Amino acid sequence: MADIKLSNEEEEQKRQSTMEWAREKYNEQYESWMPWIEDTFLKYFTKDNRTSYVTRDSLDKTKVTGIEQVDKLQDGVNDLGASQLGQGGILQPVGDLASQGMKLADPRGKGKDSNGGSNIPVVSSLGL
Numbered sequence: 001m002a003d004i005k006l007s008n009e010e011e012e013q014k015r016q017s018t019m020e021w022a023r024e025k026y027n028e029q030y031e032s033w034m035p036w037i038e039d040t041f042l043k044y045f046t047k048d049n050r051t052s053y054v055t056r057d058s059l060d061k062t063k064v065t066g067i068e069q070v071d072k073l074q075d076g077v078n079d080l081g082a083s084q085l086g087q088g089g090i091l092q093p094v095g096d097l098a099s100q101g102m103k104l105a106d107p108r109g110k111g112k113d114s115n116g117g118s119n120i121p122v123v124s125s126l127g128l
Contacts, residue, residue: 048087
């Protein structure tokens with residue numbers, strides 16, 4: 001049997017296609033796992049769900065003055081408002097419902113083998 005040697009150009013093309021395949025598979029797994037990782041992190045390490053986290057983040061960007069005392073008061077009010085949508089808050093059912101809607105609208109995890117970022121996704125297209 002004779003060894004078939006690839007030219008430098010063919011070898012580079014094969015290496016490039018392997019890198020493209022690896023990049024594509026990495027992106028698929030990232031898009032599948034990140035929504036689940038975010039939800040798990042918020043559940044166990046904060047008192048937030050997606051809704052309260054987004055609310056808190058949005059309110060933090062609305063600083064009115066540069067006065068430290070006023071900003072501290074505003075932070076307290078913002079935290080109070082956002083925590084009512086999070087775990088243990090009086091509006092937690094509303095926050096959970098909105099979080100589910102946000103999860104369904106999340107552009108990540110929309111591949112053919114994923115379930116929209118809810119629950120643990122399949123590991124690969126092979127079902128492993």
